[in-house]
Amino acid sequence: QVQLQQSGAELVKPGTSVKLSCKASGYTFTSNHMNWIKQTTGQGLEWIGIINPGSGGTSYNVKFKGKATLTVDKSSSTAFMQLSSLTPEDSAVYYCARASDGTYDYWGQGVMVTVSS
Amino acid sequence: DIQMTQSPASLSASLGETVTIECRASEDIYNGLAWYQQKPGKSPQLLIYNANSLHTGVPSRFSGSGSGTQYSLKINSLQSEDVASYFCQQYYDYPDTFGAGTKLELK
Numbered sequence: 608q609v610q611l612q613q614s615g616a617e618l619v620k621p622g623t624s625v626k627l628s629c630k631a632s633g634y635t636f637t638s639n640h641m642n643w644i645k646q647t648t649g650q651g652l653e654w655i656g657i658i659n660p661g662s663g664g665t666s667y668n669v670k671f672k673g674k675a676t677l678t679v680d681k682s683s684s685t686a687f688m689q690l691s692s693l694t695p696e697d698s699a700v701y702y703c704a705r706a707s708d709g710t711y712d713y714w715g716q717g718v719m720v721t722v723s724s
Numbered sequence: 725d726i727q728m729t730q731s732p733a734s735l736s737a738s739l740g741e742t743v744t745i746e747c748r749a750s751e752d753i754y755n756g757l758a759w760y761q762q763k764p765g766k767s768p769q770l771l772i773y774n775a776n777s778l779h780t781g782v783p784s785r786f787s788g789s790g791s792g793t794q795y796s797l798k799i800n801s802l803q804s805e806d807v808a809s810y811f812c813q814q815y816y817d818y819p820d821t822f823g824a825g826t827k828l829e830l831k
């Protein structure tokens with residue numbers, strides 16, 4: 608069965624970076640693009656970007672360009688998202704979600720990132 | 725960006741009742757719409773895609789309809805396990821955008 612296993616919660620200081628991981632199993636990793644989504648109580652769900660695990664090609668929401676960097680490691684079927692220059696506004700739950708014809712058919716369990724000094 | 729306006733923000737209904745949640749897009753999204761269910765502390769789960777197609781394993785009491793800019797999710801014969809938040813998402817145009825969500829509770 609398809610599973611997306613995300614890394615654990617992060618407590619990080621403002622101005623630093625954090626790299627989140629999403630390990631895929633139960634399907635051919637390069638067969639589906641991978642999305643990343645941010646969820647906050649105030650802003651709801653926001654699409655951050657998408658990566659093609661086969662080619663490494665990416666597309667970002669303009670709002671997150673310069674903030675998020677998506678990469679993959681095909682050898683371990685793992686997708687990564689690095690968030691840089693963190694501020695309290697980056698505190699959120701972040702999800703990876705497998706792309707399927709525009710929708711997100713499987714989601715990771717989410718990882719809470721807290722930015723605080 | 726395409727704006728998705730979802731209503732109502734919250735909804736209280738009784739077991740066995742039929743409930744409807746609406747989503748309006750700021751422009752025609754040509755049925756590029758999905759609905760998700762999110763239970764407390766869990767990740768969202770896909771229910772409906774292409775506005776009216778049921779995702780694998782989703783109970784048939786869930787259905788989607790609509791076209792153009794107006795879409796709806798209907799839940800027939802509400803069950804206790806349907807207590808959750810529901811979100812619409814348009815994927816007709818980048819960036820994908822979501823409705824603000826509807827919190828469904830039992831009366």
